[in-house]
Amino acid sequence: MLAADDHGYEAVRRSELPLDTVELARRLIGKVVVRATSEGVLSGRVVETEAYPVGDAAGHAYRGETSGNRALFLCRGHAYVYLAYGAHYMLNVSSEAAGVGAGVLIRALAPLQGMEMMQRNRRIESLRDLTRGPGRLAAALEIDRRLDGVDLCRVGPLWIARGCREAPEVGASTRIGLSKATDRLLRFYARGDRFVSGPKALNR
DNA sequence: AGTGCGATTGACT
DNA sequence: GTCAATCGCACTA
Numbered sequence A: 001m002l003a004a005d006d007h008g009y010e011a012v013r014r015s016e017l018p019l020d021t022v023e024l025a026r027r028l029i030g031k032v033v034v035r036a037t038s039e040g041v042l043s044g045r046v047v048e049t050e051a052y053p054v055g056d057a058a059g060h061a062y063r064g065e066t067s068g069n070r071a072l073f074l075c076r077g078h079a080y081v082y083l084a085y086g087a088h089y090m091l092n093v094s095s096e097a098a099g100v101g102a103g104v105l106i107r108a109l110a111p112l113q114g115m116e117m118m119q120r121n122r123r124i125e126s127l128r129d130l131t132r133g134p135g136r137l138a139a140a141l142e143i144d145r146r147l148d149g150v151d152l153c154r155v156g157p158l159w160i161a162r163g164c165r166e167a168p169e170v171g172a173s174t175r176i177g178l179s180k181a182t183d184r185l186l187r188f189y190a191r192g193d194r195f196v197s198g199p200k201a202l203n204r
Numbered sequence B: 001a002g003t004g005c006g007a008t009t010g011a012c013t
Numbered sequence C: 001g002t003c004a005a006t007c008g009c010a011c012t013a
Helices: A021-028 A115-122 A134-140
Strands: A032-037 A040-052 A079-084 A088-094 A103-113 A158-161 A170-173 A187-190
Touching (some): A021 A040, A021 A103, A032 A103, A040 A115, A079 A134, A103 A115, A103 A134, A103 A187
Antiparallel strands (some): A040 A187, A079 A088, A088 A103
16 A cells, blocks of 8 residues: 655645635645545645635634534644535635634645546546535545544645645635625635636636 | 525536 | 535524
């Protein structure tokens, strides 16, 4: 079996993650999400994120800490995983200092490793549809509530590696799928990347 | 205890 | 383009 760190990446250091939620969302573009399972390693390069900063009415931490959103209040670099629409898991990275509730939603990846396993997990062939969208990438990488609270700065079942390539040009837009706080430019994406989700108009 | 509503997706007109 | 599926949680009573 391939070890999680065999491809030469190392886990991001917490100290290199910006404290600020919006800065973190921008900086995560180009990093690599790695999922190590007993069956093999699945990974993808982050091409799209959304920031849910402190005081954001659309953020899950807006009404304070609960049993469900506890992970959002961990120090930056921990996983917050929740179920949306009763069907799809969403992977977030906690941001800010310990005790402060905020995070970054990972909206899309460009698949790197374990594509065949992802195709089985998603029951589709199309490479482009494998991890384009937050629910899709969670299904492809077998991410669910069991990974809630995991430290993404340590090599383990789910972690984030420093990208090896140069950081791409990053575009900004409004966020997708919200009914409140829709105005701010809190969505970030790798410009021109075919694995970015959302309508063309938001991806210029 | 009951109600309403999503940080979405896939199937279908 | 439209629309239903489906579950946890916040909110009301």
